[in-house]
Amino acid sequence: MKKSNKIFKSIVISFLIFLYAPALLLPIFSFNNSKVIAFPLSGFSTIWFEELLYENTLHNALFNSLVIAISSTILATILGTLVARASTRYIFYGKKISITFILVPLILPEIILGVCLLTVLIQLGLDLNLWSVVLGHTLLITPFSTLIMVSAFNNLDISLEEASLDLGMSSLQTFWIIILPMVSPGLISSLLIGFVISLDEFIIAFFLTGVEPTLPVYIWSQFRFPAKLPSTMALGTVLLIVSLILVSLFEYFRRRMELYNNYGVELDQK
Amino acid sequence: MIKKNSINNEKIVDLISIVKSFDHVKAVNNVSLGINEGEFFSLLGPSGCGKTTLLRVIAGFEKPENGNVFINGTNVNSVAPNNRPTNMVFQNYAIFPHLNVSENVGYGLRNTNLSKDQILKKIDGALKLVGLKGYNKRASSALSGGQRQRVALARALILKPRVLLLDEPLSALDKNLREQMQFELRQLQKSVGITFILVTHDQTEALTMSDRVGVMFNGKVDQVATPEQIYNKPETKMVAAFIGSMNFFETKCLEKSSKTVTVFHKDLGNVKLLKNNIFGVESTKLTIGIRPENLKIISDNLKIQSKSFTAKIVEKSFMGDTMLYSIKLNQSENNNTYNISISDIKNSPNPNIGDKISVTFEEADVVAYYEE
Numbered sequence: 150m151k152k153s154n155k156i157f158k159s160i161v162i163s164f165l166i167f168l169y170a171p172a173l174l175l176p177i178f179s180f181n182n183s184k185v186i187a188f189p190l191s192g193f194s195t196i197w198f199e200e201l202l203y204e205n206t207l208h209n210a211l212f213n214s215l216v217i218a219i220s221s222t223i224l225a226t227i228l229g230t231l232v233a234r235a236s237t238r239y240i241f242y243g244k245k246i247s248i249t250f251i252l253v254p255l256i257l258p259e260i261i262l263g264v265c266l267l268t269v270l271i272q273l274g275l276d277l278n279l280w281s282v283v284l285g286h287t288l289l290i291t292p293f294s295t296l297i298m299v300s301a302f303n304n305l306d307i308s309l310e311e312a313s314l315d316l317g318m319s320s321l322q323t324f325w326i327i328i329l330p331m332v333s334p335g336l337i338s339s340l341l342i343g344f345v346i347s348l349d350e351f352i353i354a355f356f357l358t359g360v361e362p363t364l365p366v367y368i369w370s371q372f373r374f375p376a377k378l379p380s381t382m383a384l385g386t387v388l389l390i391v392s393l394i395l396v397s398l399f400e401y402f403r404r405r406m407e408l409y410n411n412y413g414v415e416l417d418q419k
Numbered sequence: 420m421i422k423k424n425s426i427n428n429e430k431i432v433d434l435i436s437i438v439k440s441f442d443h444v445k446a447v448n449n450v451s452l453g454i455n456e457g458e459f460f461s462l463l464g465p466s467g468c469g470k471t472t473l474l475r476v477i478a479g480f481e482k483p484e485n486g487n488v489f490i491n492g493t494n495v496n497s498v499a500p501n502n503r504p505t506n507m508v509f510q511n512y513a514i515f516p517h518l519n520v521s522e523n524v525g526y527g528l529r530n531t532n533l534s535k536d537q538i539l540k541k542i543d544g545a546l547k548l549v550g551l552k553g554y555n556k557r558a559s560s561a562l563s564g565g566q567r568q569r570v571a572l573a574r575a576l577i578l579k580p581r582v583l584l585l586d587e588p589l590s591a592l593d594k595n596l597r598e599q600m601q602f603e604l605r606q607l608q609k610s611v612g613i614t615f616i617l618v619t620h621d622q623t624e625a626l627t628m629s630d631r632v633g634v635m636f637n638g639k640v641d642q643v644a645t646p647e648q649i650y651n652k653p654e655t656k657m658v659a660a661f662i663g664s665m666n667f668f669e670t671k672c673l674e675k676s677s678k679t680v681t682v683f684h685k686d687l688g689n690v691k692l693l694k695n696n697i698f699g700v701e702s703t704k705l706t707i708g709i710r711p712e713n714l715k716i717i718s719d720n721l722k723i724q725s726k727s728f729t730a731k732i733v734e735k736s737f738m739g740d741t742m743l744y745s746i747k748l749n750q751s752e753n754n755n756t757y758n759i760s761i762s763d764i765k766n767s768p769n770p771n772i773g774d775k776i777s778v779t780f781e782e783a784d785v786v787a788y789y790e791e
Contacts, residue, residue: 311480312513314500316527317578326529330517 210367221286222343229294263356301335448638464635
């Protein structure tokens with residue numbers, strides 16, 4: 150019993166090391182004052198971070214990525230909310246099959262998705278630009294938004310909606326005053342997770358981006374120049390920290406949502 | 420869309436041949452029911468009898484497949500819940516968790532033209548009415564079960580509905596609070612003068628609070644009457660069995676006269692029933708019902724004046740204010756036991772388990788149902 154416990158422990162520990170050690174190398178080398186990415190470290194420096202400040206193409210890529218992430222996240226969250234509301238509240242013909250199709254991008258390899266989208270866009274004769282990436286990312290994020298919002302709507306007690314109607318409010322007023330605030334933790338979770346997904350998505354962006362690269366596409370292109378490697382590492386460090394903050398926020402709001410959920414359960418038991 | 424209809428003016432709610440099914444099961448099966456202005460009406464029945472569905476039909480949350488709903492003389496079949504002069508107190512109260520007490524209570528006033536001061540005044544008035552004065556800024560998550568219910572009541576009453584619908588509002592409360600709220604609800608109804616329609620599965624609740632009770636089984640209303648009538652003269656066997664407890668004896672019809680029917684039972688002998696106490700479609704077999712408290716144990720020295728029979732005591736339990744005996748009949752082959760309840764314990768004989776006793780009853784207290 151104890152022996153197997155030890156084995157499990159060491160498996161978990163080595164798993165964590167393999168998972169996070171590479172990520173830890175990022176901040177270590179980004180503060181190293183050498184162009185060579187190798188041990189031993191030669192000294193502490195913030196020069197690579199300073200270099201980021203003067204990299205114009207980087208700034209453009211960052212701007213592109215933010216535009217794409219914000220637009221596609223908002224679009225996907227609106228779509229996901231509508232899908233979730235329809236699937237939790239109404240019964241209609243072809244509901245199951247249409248929901249399944251909406252969730253397909255979750256399991257479809259991104260490279261397939263990227264190639265397909267590229268083919269379709271070219272066949273349609275559309276130019277590749279930021280908006281084609283927004284389209285691709287919206288497709289990718291919508292399933293996540295849908296799942297998050299379905300659980301948010303499922304937690305919503307239907308009698309709250311009925312009470313609002315009963316007290317003289319219209320369906321639209323009920324949606325704005327009661328339903329939306331009650332699912333707002335879900336909305337925020339969906340926005341955060343969508344933003345993170347879009348920000349570090351590479352394959353679809355690589356296929357669909359025209360002459361304006363996104364941040365991951367920019368990073369990939371930088372690997373051709375060994376001299377740029379340390380500053381790319383610095384950029385990675387910044388991205389790592391931003392992602393960690395966003396994911397923590399996501400987790401915070403997800404728990405808030407569960408709190409609403411438990412509140413309902415507690416009421417039922419009383 | 421809304422057409423005036425003057426079928427009945429004193430009836431605030433008039434349901435005519437309402438049918439509502441879920442998945443081909445008729446939850447409400449051809450119910451016609453009139454509720455008088457200003458009364459406290461209860462819909463009583465076991466769970467799944469359709470009472471909540473009927474209430475939701477009145478509120479407008481369920482659309483009946485058949486039949487008409489009149490509220491205050493107006494056909495409201497095509498009127499949405501937010502335009503009906505009814506308000507509802509939900510079973511789980513449905514307090515909006517992200518709004519505080521004032522915002523919850525004043526919720527329905529958002530769509531009115533009242534000024535902010537007027538609204539605040541109305542909220543204070545409504546909170547005072549339900550005994551929550553000064554709770555305005557309290558978060559709704561910080562309320563106890565009883566307080567939630569009061570907020571739900573205030574929120575519904577502030578709109579001065581013609582009819583207040585209450586869906587099992589007391590079932591979530593503990594016993595003491597429930598009894599207190601029963602009393603308060605009754606007082607509240609009297610003071611505001613609004614028609615209350617209460618759905619409950621608790622017969623004590625229905626009998627103690629209501630002016631009239633409708634007893635429902637399997638989507639149909641079996642009897643609508645005052646609590647006394649429901650208890651003393653249940654019009655169907657199901658109502659008789661559901662309300663209080665009832666001893667049933669199967670009998671055969673012997674002879675009928677203009678005012679009475681005489682039936683025969685092996686142990687009870689000939690029993691002369693009043694025709695007023697007999698219900699159902701005439702046939703030769705009748706089930707007669709006698710309440711446990713209408714059976715009396717005869718002491719040895721007492722002379723028998725009315726009907727009597729002999730029995731054996733198989734169980735005896737002391738309930739505090741009453742003594743409950745389980746008895747078996749002598750002649751009948753079946754193993755049925757019957758109940759006697761004695762409330763005047765001091766002045767009654769006190770037989771023990773296994774004792775043979777004589778039991779008497781008044782023929783006027785017997786109700787009877789024709790069997791098909």
